[in-house]
Amino acid sequence: xxxxxxxxxxxxxxxxxxxxxxxxxxxxxxxxxxxxxxxxxxxxxxxxxxxxxxxxxxxxxxxxxxxxxxxxxxxxxxxxxxxxxxxxxxxxxxxxxxxxxxxxxxxxxxxxxxxxxxxxxxxxxxxxxxxxxxxxxxxxxxxxxxxxxxxxxxx
Amino acid sequence: xxxxxxxxxxxxxxxxxxxxxxxxxxxxxxxxxxxxxxxxxxxxxxxxxxxxxxxxxxxxxxxxxxxxxxxxxxxxxxxxxxxxxxxxxxxxxxxxxxxxxxxxxxxxxxxxxxxxxxxxxxxxxxxxxxxxxxxxxxxxxxxxxxxxxxxxxxxxxxxxxxxxxxxxxxxxxxxxxxxxxxxxxxxxxxxxxxxxxxxxxxx
Numbered sequence: 001x002x003x004x005x006x007x008x009x010x011x012x013x014x015x016x017x018x019x020x021x022x023x024x025x026x027x028x029x030x031x032x033x034x035x036x037x038x039x040x041x042x043x044x045x046x047x048x049x050x051x052x053x054x055x056x057x058x059x060x061x062x063x064x065x066x067x068x069x070x071x072x073x074x075x076x077x078x079x080x081x082x083x084x085x086x087x088x089x090x091x092x093x094x095x096x097x098x099x100x101x102x103x104x105x106x107x108x109x110x111x112x113x114x115x116x117x118x119x120x121x122x123x124x125x126x127x128x129x130x131x132x133x134x135x136x137x138x139x140x141x142x143x144x145x146x147x148x149x150x151x152x153x154x155x
Numbered sequence: 156x157x158x159x160x161x162x163x164x165x166x167x168x169x170x171x172x173x174x175x176x177x178x179x180x181x182x183x184x185x186x187x188x189x190x191x192x193x194x195x196x197x198x199x200x201x202x203x204x205x206x207x208x209x210x211x212x213x214x215x216x217x218x219x220x221x222x223x224x225x226x227x228x229x230x231x232x233x234x235x236x237x238x239x240x241x242x243x244x245x246x247x248x249x250x251x252x253x254x255x256x257x258x259x260x261x262x263x264x265x266x267x268x269x270x271x272x273x274x275x276x277x278x279x280x281x282x283x284x285x286x287x288x289x290x291x292x293x294x295x296x297x298x299x300x301x302x303x304x305x306x307x308x309x310x311x312x313x314x315x316x317x318x319x320x321x322x323x324x325x326x327x328x329x330x331x332x333x334x335x336x337x338x339x340x341x342x343x344x345x346x347x348x349x350x351x352x353x354x355x356x357x358x
Contacts, residue, residue: 098271100304104278104297111293111325
């Protein structure tokens with residue numbers, strides 16, 4: 001019995017070590033696109049920092065990776081997570097969205113922040129600095145609401 | 156040494172399982188969170204009949220949008236009766252209706268706006284398919300604007316009513332389209348079934 005466990009353990013160990021050598025693609029880019037949200041709307045510094053610290057890791061082309069991204073299968077989990085986050089909303093390409101889509105995204109961003117759906121609990125767990133304080137929330141909601149209203153209407 | 160190796164590999168396994176688990180939990184949490192009740196009793200909502208000044212808007216009589224409108228109304232009626240599953244079915248039907256839509260009949264100038272409407276409407280439908288009812292309603296608010304714009308762009312042969320609820324969309328107000336003259340509010344369902352007023356009759 002003991003032997004079986006040891007074998008299973010060894011097998012697991014080998015596979016865990018093995019998958020560490022599989023390369024991963026990093027969500028990093030050197031240049032900030034002209035379509036970038038912050039570049040386009042140049043928010044005040046505090047809003048800019050909130051966006052970068054709480055949103056940009058998953059919703060842009062540039063992730064500030066944590067040390068544990070070096071470990072598999074953690075980095076696979078993070079990679080797939082970022083991929084789906086960017087399909088939903090990519091701040092780096094926000095400028096490419098149609099006015100209709102911009103408005104709809106701004107509406108969603110606002111409601112996600114308001115209802116504490118974003119940043120995700122699992123992200124907050126590892127990124128304490130991403131949590132919005134009450135005043136942070138009010139600031140960013142106010143700024144986003146103004147932006148939403150000033151974005152030209154559909155007609 | 157072997158024991159250490161064994162425990163490391165087990166720990167890694169647990170970690171990866173735990174990661175998936177957190178994801179599931181999040182989903183469950185968001186379902187719970189979105190079911191919280193809205194108390195709008197203190198709001199003064201406007202149910203005054205505006206029959207005497209209905210704006211009649213006639214559009215191009217175009218049956219091409221009928222399938223899209225039918226599935227939109229299916230979502231609307233499901234939300235009126237607080238039925239999440241039927242709303243999801245309606246959204247699935249809406250996706251099918253959009254892919255059945257014959258784009259060749261569009262003029263070049265219509266085409267660009269149609270594509271933009273299509274892109275966001277599809278996204279809203281996809282979210283309605285997979286979301287709890289409160290989130291379905293948020294996307295339905297935006298979807299209603301898309302469908303309304305589609306009708307002004309391409310036309311319809313249906314008689315529809317554009318209704319407005321001042322309390323939806325976080326108090327900013329939102330429109331929806333209905334096939335009946337009476338107010339049946341899809342944004343709040345039976346909690347505020349009669350909230351809203353008709354703004355416009357189409358056809």
